[in-house]
Amino acid sequence: xxxxxxxxxxxxxxxxxxxxxxxxxxxxxxxxxxxxxxxxxxxxxxxxxxxxxxxxxxxxxxxxxxxxxxxxxxxxxxxxxxxxxxxxxxxxxxxxxxxxxxxxxxxxxxxxxxxxxxxxxxxxxxxxxxxxxxxxxxxxxxxxxxxxxxxxxxxxxxxxxxxxxxxxxxxxxxxxxxxxxxxxxxxxxxxxxxxxxxxxxxxxxxxxxxxxxxxxxxxxxxxxxxxxxxxxxxxxxxxxxxxxxxxxxxxxxxxxxxxxxxxxxxxxxxxxxxxxxxxxxxxxxxxxxxxxxxxxxxxx
Amino acid sequence: xxxxxxxxxxxxxxxxxxxxxxxxxxxxxxxxxxxxxxxxxxxxxxxxxxxxxxxxxxxxxxxxxxxxxxxxxxxxxxxxxxxxxxxxxxxxxxxxxxxxxxxxxxxxxxxxxxxxxxxxxxxxxxxxxxxxxxxxxxxxxxxxxxxxxxxxxxxxxxxxxxxxxxxxxxxxxxxxxxxxxxxxxxxxxxxxxxxxxxxxxxxxxxxxxxxxxxxxxxxxxxxxxxxxxxxxxxxxxxxxxxxxxxxxxxxxxxxxxxxxxxxxxxxxxxxxxxxxxxxxxxxxxxxxxxxxxxxxxxxxxxxxxxxxxxxxxxxxxxxxxxxxxxxxxxxxx
Numbered sequence: 001x002x003x004x005x006x007x008x009x010x011x012x013x014x015x016x017x018x019x020x021x022x023x024x025x026x027x028x029x030x031x032x033x034x035x036x037x038x039x040x041x042x043x044x045x046x047x048x049x050x051x052x053x054x055x056x057x058x059x060x061x062x063x064x065x066x067x068x069x070x071x072x073x074x075x076x077x078x079x080x081x082x083x084x085x086x087x088x089x090x091x092x093x094x095x096x097x098x099x100x101x102x103x104x105x106x107x108x109x110x111x112x113x114x115x116x117x118x119x120x121x122x123x124x125x126x127x128x129x130x131x132x133x134x135x136x137x138x139x140x141x142x143x144x145x146x147x148x149x150x151x152x153x154x155x156x157x158x159x160x161x162x163x164x165x166x167x168x169x170x171x172x173x174x175x176x177x178x179x180x181x182x183x184x185x186x187x188x189x190x191x192x193x194x195x196x197x198x199x200x201x202x203x204x205x206x207x208x209x210x211x212x213x214x215x216x217x218x219x220x221x222x223x224x225x226x227x228x229x230x231x232x233x234x235x236x237x238x239x240x241x242x243x244x245x246x247x248x249x250x251x252x253x254x255x256x257x258x259x260x261x262x263x264x265x266x267x268x269x270x271x272x273x274x275x276x277x278x279x280x281x282x283x284x285x286x287x288x289x290x291x292x293x294x295x296x297x298x299x300x
Numbered sequence: 301x302x303x304x305x306x307x308x309x310x311x312x313x314x315x316x317x318x319x320x321x322x323x324x325x326x327x328x329x330x331x332x333x334x335x336x337x338x339x340x341x342x343x344x345x346x347x348x349x350x351x352x353x354x355x356x357x358x359x360x361x362x363x364x365x366x367x368x369x370x371x372x373x374x375x376x377x378x379x380x381x382x383x384x385x386x387x388x389x390x391x392x393x394x395x396x397x398x399x400x401x402x403x404x405x406x407x408x409x410x411x412x413x414x415x416x417x418x419x420x421x422x423x424x425x426x427x428x429x430x431x432x433x434x435x436x437x438x439x440x441x442x443x444x445x446x447x448x449x450x451x452x453x454x455x456x457x458x459x460x461x462x463x464x465x466x467x468x469x470x471x472x473x474x475x476x477x478x479x480x481x482x483x484x485x486x487x488x489x490x491x492x493x494x495x496x497x498x499x500x501x502x503x504x505x506x507x508x509x510x511x512x513x514x515x516x517x518x519x520x521x522x523x524x525x526x527x528x529x530x531x532x533x534x535x536x537x538x539x540x541x542x543x544x545x546x547x548x549x550x551x552x553x554x555x556x557x558x559x560x561x562x563x564x565x566x567x568x569x570x571x572x573x574x575x576x577x578x579x580x581x582x583x584x585x586x587x588x589x590x591x592x593x594x595x596x597x598x599x600x601x602x603x604x605x606x607x608x609x610x611x612x613x614x615x616x617x618x619x620x621x622x623x624x625x626x627x628x629x630x631x632x633x
Contacts, residue, residue, distance in 0.1 A: 050522050071525030081519040088385075088516060089569040098513055101524045106509030106573065132569055152524070 377557025
């Protein structure tokens, strides 16, 4: 079990994490959601000792992670940050072998090799095992990195925006695979997700962050509600149910209001705020889109 | 059936076979070239003592020096490129070689003519400090255009050279300074320090997986429990050691650390575990060829090997630079 106690972190003057405490649910998918700069990725980095923290503690089964050797942690917790180094020429099988490093230090035993083969089979990579990762499509490359994490054979897996740069088909495929990790392999998964609807559709628990604090946490059906999400994202949400799952509609509220589609009981409050917030929201949205483009260009 | 297997093996491993056979052939050729033309297979088989003496005391050390310096610098470049995730980094494009030269100069001014090992220690300390300084500054600058980094490195190297020149001018050691840089395998005296390179060569093979993981990025390394800073420091130490001992023993061999890893990783890939020995031998092949050319063009005299390497290596470097820009592979990460 992983437990986070009162974690603080800041860059320069701005507080990125401000007293975060959290207990991660076993054998389930937990999605961390929130606006840009809410501290999601930082929280993930701090829990997995990738990033340092100013104060606070992370416990794994009662052990303080600060007192455990990094290589031992690597056998319990695997973490994959947003898709990395694209111009590295390394083939898929070799990449997956890196996942065994914490166990063998680079000289693979037969058992290690078997784990690598299992991971390649599980992620359906046998046909492209000899290809260099810089020759793969975005979806294949992401699968290769996930296979490495799988070969690392840890009960806990942390993924930072695993759907970044993936199109819809690969995103759905990836979330299905992650779901299988829980049901078939009994793993505990924590994801940072940008798209609230992927969280709503595939996660079991949602942890919502705002301004470096946990703004709310709970089972997915409780969390996906306008009352909670509006506050977290500073945006008006409309929730519909489809096949027993909740879906968030958050595109351009105004036009839907005109067509009479917006019929929520919190609407009176919405109307009073709407006038002065509209311009702000629009501007924000544009800025964010530019950010995304820039971010993508940098990752190439 | 057996023939098919041989063909299959050859198809998959022909580069490796080529590099190894070429190495054996060039090694023997290198041993057979020299002013005393009587050193040949016939005289050696006859057991001519004088010929054997020339072979063991002159020819063999020279050829070994070529092999060690070339393999060492190739591996140093390889590790440096993995650490910096930049294909244009090498000891000669990051000021390391220039700092080694400055170290040797300081040793000369402070201690006069000192044993080679003392010179190597000075060169090593200067090279290490300079490389640490350069890499930490480069990391802070976060430059995305990879071509700029070696350019900055060369300017930085130029700066160190300028300091060396100023000091040498002040202490009237200009001639000494100039003689350091001229790469030649015909030197006597400082030769023995070249054997130091065997240590970093051995360690780099041992730590090849760690260097590859470091090359995948800091987060990636930390996830696997690899201590990023420690391995980077270790890598830079190996690089400084190779640069210093090869510089003291044979002088500057430009471009080797740059072009050899680039020529090999383009087909071997960046997993050092698979390629590191081949890269060493390929580097040795390249310098052996250049050395043989240098010894033959004005036989029985020879020209400086760094001249030949500069001509051949400079052309190859230009090709890679232009190709890199054209393929748009000039951005890091």
